[in-house]
Amino acid sequence: DAKTTQPNSMESNEEEPVHLPCNHSTISGTDYIHWYRQLPSQGPEYVIHGLTSNVNNRMASLAIAEDRKSSTLILHRATLRDAAVYYCILRDLSNQAGTALIFGKGTTLSVSS
């Protein structure tokens, strides 16, 4: 799976939107972009994933650049519960299923009230 680059940390205020960037300049055509987050003392939690088009679900939105070399996870209204480490992970659809998720250091999001 190709590598991703994320800022080490970001800060936000409660009820404000948060844009978490991810660069993946070596992405291949069969790579899906996945986002997970890990709250303190919990296991990682799936957030969203996409291939080319922007995606929305109840947790967040994923905006994918036209050249797919970068993406942005959007939390529309941050809450204190959104304070976590956010991981951007590429998953090659052509790989055999059962391969590990490759977690980098991610972005630590702090949310202030």
Place this chain on the structure above:
Amino acid sequence: NAGVTQTPKFRVLKTGQSMTLLCAQDMNHEYMYWYRQDPGMGLRLIHYSVGEGTTAKGEVPDGYNVSRLKKQNFLLGLESAAPSQTSVYFCASSTGQQNNQPQHFGDGTRLSIL
């Protein structure tokens, strides 16, 4: 929904002792995984299973054994615990249709080896 449940949540062992960590999922998933997470590091895959009765090695399998006798359960065993195995262990599961499918994680087992 319970999702993925790990037992126990905490455990302290002495060097050389053995134990088994249990992972249970109620989502009828084919694939199950065991990861370990050490301070300041990402998760590393220990073993995984693509279905009942099958297991395979991941990135860091040494010192661990696994079994998948029932589809819903995936057991991780430490035959002779070592201090280097002090870690947080996470179990995950996913459907087996595509490598693209999300993995669902448990809340972890915090294991200390003295």
